[in-house]
Amino acid sequence: MAALSLLALASLALAQTSLDSFFPPASLVGFPGPTPTGNEPYEVATGPAAPAQTGYFPLVRFRPSDQPANGTYDPFAVSFGNLSPALSLPPTTFSPAFANSSALIPPQCSLSQVHLLHRHGARYPTSGSAPASFGVKVANSTGTFNATGPLAFLNTWQYGLGAEILTPFGREQLFDLGVSFRVKYGHLLDTFGNGTLPVFRTTSEDRMLKSALNFAAGFFGIPYEDQYHQSIIIEAVGFNNTLAPYETCTNGNNANGAAGTTAANAWVSVYLAAAAERLTALSGGLPITAADAYAMQQLCAYEINSLGYSDFCPLFTQDEFRAFEYSFDLSFWYSNFFGAPITAAQGIGYVQELVARLTQTPIATHNSTTNSTLDNSAVTFPLTQPIYVDASHDTVISAILVALNFTSLAATGPLPTTHIPPNRAFIVSQVAPFGTQLVGQVLNCTSPSGTGPAQSYIRWLLNDASVPLTNVPGCAPDPYGRCPTDTWVSAMKTRIQQVSFARDCLANYTIPDIIGANITDGRPPATAVFH
Structure with missing residues (x-):
């Protein structure tokens, strides 16, 4: 039977090959017509208003059981937590000071570099859920x-x-994200050196890889294979991977997480x-x-x-x-955000990579989830790109936000398990929905008068809303969420020194009551008992 099956398979493959000859690829058909390329778009600098993701076509909006036909409640925006589709957030989501902020480049500024960390698109449930x-x-x-x-x-x-x-909608989300990112930041492609192709990163998990490829199809167009390099980092136990750090964080997989x-x-x-x-x-x-x-x-x-x-x-x-x-919100707060003892350590490897990119300095010490093989190579981990794109998971992005010390998102924690607190600062659907995007814009800005030398600033947008950086020493209040890049990088170097992957992720400790421990910094509390 095995021989017959192999023979049948061989016959089927031969028949398919024969059929394929009737459908030659475009490269053999020829006759493509005119193919001139236009200028690269740069919507964040040239647009009169910031583009926004406001819809979720072709999903059908439903009405909860108590909503009238003319009700305005939108369950997609405020009901599904990390299972929500990513939507652009209002500018004041994380601070009322950002009423006039948007994804557009601030006045008297030009963009020199952009960093994108995004989640995969909508997926089917995890196995056994x-x-x-x-x-x-x-x-x-x-x-x-x-x-x-x-x-x-x-x-x-x-x-x-x-x-x-990925679901079909999940594929669409990432394709659309690629298109929108090209429209916003395509101009930066012109600043790559001659013959230099971008390197984008993802993990090996199927939904991660397919998300990255759908993003590439949207960003570069088809065929995209010869327009960039896709770095695929193994996501499995025993492999260091800043985009899947839980695989090597022991305490993230026991009672501490x-x-x-x-x-x-x-x-x-x-x-x-x-x-x-x-x-x-x-x-x-x-x-x-x-x-x-x-x-x-x-x-x-x-x-x-x-x-x-x-x-x-x-x-x-x-x-x-x-x-x-x-x-x-509860699940994430106590396992994947500021209320968990292992999250700062899980996210700190990405912060090390970010500092390396911003300073164009290779990582000297690999003491977290950084991959010493891939990160030490200028081929797989270049340090001079104007565009960086990394694909990851919701729980990883939330851990990275903790490692980046975005403390405004923790302002109203810890969260009670008996009622919903009013005006909470942390809402998962804002932070880690399907297709979420964290964007770091590196800017060169002059004074309002346009005089004096330009200074480098960095600011962060989470689903198009500016994230406050005023907790960083030296970062003054700014209507666009900017902080001098050197100041911010210095603070991140300090943060890296403060967070111990070996202690937080690998040490043997117990916490009698994590929920009652009032953790707000993503690290083991004073009540942790080390063995």
Whole structure:
């Protein structure tokens, strides 16, 4: 049978090869017509207004169960946490001082360099997650229940989502991000040296690589393969990778990194107790727990991102979706943000790489997640590019924000597990949605009068909103979020010295109560017991 199978496969391959001859590539067909290239776009300098990501076509907007037909509540923007699609944030999201700030280059400034750190696009659920488990529960109960009302669809519903890889919408997100980044910053391509191609980085995980390639297709156009170099860093246990640092951070994979799950579960039992009773009353014999209701809310988000619409979405109220969003805030705060003891260490390797790029100085000491093989090579880790693009995960980007010491995002933490605090500074859908982008603009700016030498500044935009840097010594309040580059780099060098990967990620310690420890700096607290 094995021989026959191999023979059949060989015959199929031969037939396919024969068919391929009827469809020659464009390079053989020829006749491309005129192909002149125009000037590179530079929208952040030439546009009258900043471009903004405001839509999520072709996903279908739904109405929560208590929203009238003319309601204005947008669940995509404020309901799905890290499962939300990235949207441009209002300029005052992180500070009221930035009312006139945007992605546009500030007056009297020119752009010399841009750094992009982005998340992959929308994906299917991770393997073995709650949505898949709920699908098994429903399948095993088929014929034993008869749901009614808005839950009647469950009688014939079958779980049909993939796992891990990008959804069609996720591919679109990254293609669109590539196009928008070219329109904003394409002018910088003209400043690459003759014959020098950009090096962009991603990890080896399928959704990461496909995100990077879809970005490249949008940024460079097709074919993109000969227009840049794609560095693919192995994402697996035992490989140093600043874009996937959890693989080598031992404490990120034990109880020291698991408090977020505990916090989120505690909140789920609070806010979904009534929903579980309501849904059980409609299920016709299928008991629905609070954990099941939480899985159904996740199915709403995942099916929307995968299939465009979900019947699970109209089952929940606006308040329940707001609470759903907060569950992700809790999970991230205590496992992946300032409230976790391992996040500064997980993100510090990327900060070391960033300082190397900004100072054009190779990394001298590899004492974190930096890869001494790749980062020590001018081929795989160039230090003079005007454009850098790195693809990573939501939990990694949040850890990098901690390592960068963006303390304004931690101003209202720690987060309670019993209620949603008003005016919280940390909201996951703002920080790490699908396709999120953190952009560092390096600027040369003169005084308002245009006299005197230009000075180098850096500023950071998170989904198009400026992030305050006033916590950095020497960084004065600025309406555009700028800080002198030398001042900021000096602060990051200090930050690198303060954060110990060996201690925070690898040392054997326990924290009796991480949630109650009031951690706000992403490092082990004084209550940590080292063994």
